[in-house]
Structures are given as C-alpha cells and as structure tokens.
Amino acid sequence: MQRYYVDLHVHIGRTRSERPVKITAARTLTLASILKEATERKGLNLIGVIDCHVPEVIAELEEMLEHGRLDKLEEGGLRYKDEDVALILGSEIELYDEHCKGPIHVLCYLPTIEAMKNFSLWFAKRVKNITLSSQRIYEKATFLQEKVKSLGGLFIPAHIFTPFKSLYGRGVTRSLTEVFDPSLIDAVELGLSADTKMADQIAELHHYSFLSNSDAHSTPKLAREYQVMEMKRPSFLELKKVLKGEDGRRIVANYGLNPLLGKYHRTACERCATPVQGNEKVCQNCGSTKFIKGVYNRLMELKNTDEEATRPPYIHQVPLQFLPGIGPKTLQKLIEKVGTEMYILHEATESELAEAAKASIVELILKARNGILAIQTGGGGVYGKIL
Template sequence: MKQYRVDLHVHIGRDSRGEPVKISAARDLVFKNIAQRAHSSAGVQMVGIVDCASPRVLRDISELLDSGHMSELEGGGIAYSEGAAEESTVIIGAELEASLPEGCSAHYMCFMPSIRAMQDFSSEVKRLVSNIDLSTQHVRMSPTELAKLTHDLDGLFVPSHVFTPHKGVLGACVPRIEQAMSEDGLELVNAIELGLSADTAMADTIAELAQFTFLSNSDAHSLPRIGREFNVMDMERPTFSELALALARRDGRGVRLNYGLDPRLGKYHLSGCDTCGARFSVQPGEPRVCPKCASHRVVVGVADRLAEIADHPTPHSPPHRPEYRYQVPLQFIPGIGPARIKALVREFGSELAALHDAPFERLARVVGDTLAGRIIDARSGALRLDAGGGGAYGRVSLED
C-alpha cells in the first residue's frame, strides 16, 4: 500500500479559451494549469477539480485526452505526467448548490470516474440549472436526488465545507445531515468535507458524523492555494476506484492523516459583523448582536454554530478517525512571498516538502535564519494566530 497526498476541491476560473467558469476564481485556474501546479510545485498527487460539468471544461478535457497530454486510467481518473517521473491523477467533479424545502441551500461535490460519466451528468443537470457553463450552479433537485444521480453514474457524493455559514449544510441549513437527506439518502454520502474553519476535534462533537470519513481540502480559488489543506491516503494506486475504497475505509485503504489549516486561520471560525467587520463569539442563546456597533448583521462563525448543535462538549472520535495535523501554508507566513516560495520549491521539490520535511539548516540557506525559524514554528504549532471570522481569514501575528 502506498501513501498519496490528495486535495479534492479546486475550482476552475477560465477555460483554455479564456471564457469564464467560476467568476470569483483566478483567471489562470485553467484545467491543465491546475494539473501542472498540483503535480510540480504544490506536491499533491491526486487533485479533484470541481467545475467539470461545464461543457467548456469538458471540451478542454477532451482536447487534452485527444492530444495525448493526459490519459484516462483503467480504474478511473485522468493521469497527467508532462515528463515527470511519476504521474499525478485528476479526479473530475462538479460542485452544485441544492436546496431544502425550508428554503436554505448548500453546496455538494459530485465526483465521476470518467469523462463519459461526467458528460452524462452534465447532460442530466443542464436542464435543471440556469447556466451549465458556470460553476456551482443552483440545481433544481433535492440533495438526495443529486446524490442518487451521482451514484447512478458510479460517482461519489460529498457535502462541501459542511460547517460554514456560506452554503454549508450544517452551518447554514440544518443541525443534522439526516435532516437534509431522505430516509435512504444518508447512505449515499461518501464523505464529509470539514472546510477551512473546522477540524476533526470540532466535527467529532456531533455524534451523527462518527460514521463518515472526513476530508480536508483546499477549496482553492487560485493556484497558490492548492494543497493548503490535503489528505494523506493509503491506496494501491492513484485511481478513482482506489479513492472510493479509501473513503469507504475498505480493504486496507483509507485516510491516514488530515492536514489542514488551524481553524483560526479560516474565514468563518469566529462570528463576524457584516457592518463594521468586528470578530467575536456568540454564546448559545445570546442575541446575535455585534458588541462593537450593535448591528444585527452577524455572520455566525463555525465555532459558535458548533456550540449550538453539538451532541458532546468534547470530541468523541471513533477508532477509524485519523490524526488531524495543522499546517500554516507558506503564503500565510509573514515575509514569505511568491519569489521565496519559488526558491523553496526549486530547492525542495514542492511547497509541502519545504513546509513539512526540510531541516532548518537547508531552509536557512534558501530564505535566511529568521524565515526558516518561522517555517519551523509553523510546523510545530508555535506561531501566534489571530482568528478569522465574518469572511476574513485569520493571520499569523508577530506581536508578542
């Protein structure tokens, strides 16, 4: 069994002809660029791209397959090598927004084993969305109907960033996933994505979630953010079928480690005021009012939401739950900009190798003693963090 670094949530900004796919994502987030970045500098060996139901993206994929730049794998997924010693794998997916009868809506990721399956998926949902060319469309299906369509095509169904107040099913809609799915719908959920503002310890205060595999993914809207969260998975090879076994924890496959941001670095960890930008905590039962400006336009943070809906005051983790390791991505560390990141990648092969494996002495030769020390402190959890909230990321603080 081998270990693979897996990030299953990366968006596409434009197609290869410059046409928009996700408006809020960077223009250089093109299908091939994502595969190259994950493969070469981010250090991710399997990457999930979640805007592949767009016919524009499907056209790009078909052209890459026809030209021989990529190839479909026997076990599902798309192989990319571009002259490197090892191939990396692209898992094609689609993130869609589905509503509950109560009127609230949440995001869900649907992964497919092949381009043919994604073409069939796209054809089915095309008539149920406003614009199939664009990302994360609202689909006129229930979450259970979307999950059933996904499984009818041999796909995998994963609720996205479940705790966030922005389109997370537990953060924005209901206190339990079973309330969002029909009676037989819960068994169609293959895994749960935690989101940047939560970790395993927080999620394992909800008893319902003990049955699920947790995923820590980047939700990248720009190339440098690929791999800011990832999973280490035990698989025989990097294919869709092996991924399915890993999420099901079958035949020795599974998630060995979750690597993710300290939740305090996430955009929605604390509650925040939409009026003045203040960040704060709201205790269960307290009025949702900004303590600074008295505005009622409060975005409830993940920590406060979990305090409301948790079954347990402390985590109750099942035996299958792997360790969650915090990471502070290089771009979050003060003083480490794009030029220094490029230098670190040249020296160590990938950002993740520099962040997690490189010794102080070698780091110091590339970026100097001070920045090398900050990377080591990031690795050990010694950096001071100011928590994010209300849509603003947390940050590393150098103040005493």
C-alpha cells in the same frame, strides 16, 4: 501501499477561451495552470477539479486525451504526466430541495469522462447556466444522490459548517437526515474553519471519513488544506476504497488550517468583522446589528456528544503563503532550491531550508510544521493571522 498528497476541491476560474467558470476565482486558474501548479510546485498526487461538468472543460479534457497529455486510468480518473499523478472529475452543485432551510453545496465525483458527459447533459436541463460553477439545482436531494450513484460516482457534502450554503451552516436545523439519505454519502468535507475534533461533536458524523480540501480559487491556494492517503496508486477506485477504509486503504492524516485562521471561525460583525465577545446585539466597534455566526458558535448549538470517533490525526498546517515574510520571490526561491511545497512543509531539513531562506523564515516554517505559531482568530469573512 504508497502515501499520496490529495486535494479534492479545486475550481476553474476561466476556460481556454477566457470564458468564466467560477466567477469569483482568478482568471489565471485554468485547467492547464491547475495541473502545472499541483504537480510542479505543490507536489500533489491526486487532484479533484470540481467544475468538470462545463462543456468547454470537457472538450479541453478530450483534447488533452487525444494529444497524450492525459491518459484514461482503468480504475477511473485521468493520469497526468505519470502514474503517480491523477485527476478526478468532479462537480460542485448548489442544492435546494423543499426540505432545505437554505442552499447546500455538495461535491459529486465521477469515475470517467463518459460518465461526466452523461451527468453534464442531465445537469444542463436543470440549471440556468451549465457553463458556470456551483449552479443551483431545485431537486430532491436524494434524487441527486441517486443520479450520482447510478453513474458510479461519489457524493460528498462540501464545507459543511460554513455560515453560507452548507449542510449545517443553514441547510438543516439539526441533522443531515432532514435532507439526505445517509447511506448515499461517501464522506464529508470540513471546510477551513473546522477540524476533526470540532466536527466529531456531532454524533452522526462519526460514520463518515473527513476530508480537508483547499476550495482553491487561485493557484497559490491549492493545497492550503489536503490529506495524505495510503493506497496502491492514485485513481478513482483507490480513492473510493480510501473513503470506505477498505482493503488497507486509508486516510493517514488530514492537514488543514488551524480553525482559528478560518474566516468564519467565530461570530463577528458583518460590516467590520469585529468579534462578538458575548451576547451583544450591537457591534461595539461600528454599531451594526448584523452578525455572521461563526462555525465554532454554530457547533456549540449542534453538539450532541463528547465521544470521539477513531480517526487519523488532524494536523494544523499553515500554508507557506500564510507565513509573514514569505512573498512570491521567497517562495519561488524555496521551490527552486529545496523542492515542492509538500516537501518543504513536511520533509525538508533545517539545513536545506537555510540554503534558500533567512533564519527567521526557516524558524517560521519549522514552527508551522510543529503547530506552535501564535494566531489571531478569524471571523466575519476575514481570515485569521499569524502573529
């Protein structure tokens, strides 16, 4: 068994012809730039690209296969560069069925490009624009689950606590059983404003593996959250075994932002992002009466157990770009002299770091590694800050 770095939620901003896919994502976030950033700078081994249902993306993948830049893996997924880097084909969907209280984002991963083409044709008949990311589908949730399973896929509710377009944010009142077939869920994605300890306050989630992914909308955001998985090699089949904990495969650790840094952690004013301290109905700063309910506050409504599930550790890891003083030039110097971001965050010695950065930067990186940074809490759509 080997240990691999995994981020399973990466968007595509534009196609090769500059057509938008994820409209809110950076124009520079292309399939080619994702693979280059993930492997050469971040040090990821398994990358889930969740806009692979788009016909032009499928065509680019097929061209890369034809020219040998990608290879099909027997166990599912596409190999990039060498056997230790694999691409998993996925699609993020905005689901709305008659039982939903609000839209729910889900992640569907398929083992082969043939399965994704099949899914894309099916999906195109049910959405307004197949060329865009996160399109809304009006179908019974279990029907979508069954379709994904019929193609050998994985079904994972996305960023399940965010205030908008998520399972517990607005999708259901109390339980995932209001919408989904629990047996057809392979894992759940926590999102930036929650961690394992917070999520395990909901008893029904004890049955599922937790994923911490970046939901990257630009290349620097890749691997701001990720996990280390133990498996024989990066592939779709091995990923499936990891999520089920089969044959010795497992998630070793989740790495994610301290939830305090998430932009929806605490309830805050929708207009000015001033945190709500009590039960006030009017913002003390700007007078607005509109608030965005925080993940922490929503979880206090949903909490139904103090029992903790047996899980891998969730380690509060701060991405290098979040650290004060680390701009593009400093980051590039660190990568050139020390190694990939995964190596810098997890393995580089103090002396290695000191060769590429000043003492204050080295101190911040080591504090981030050990989880002892001071943080200003985020909320209302504004990220928290490292103090």
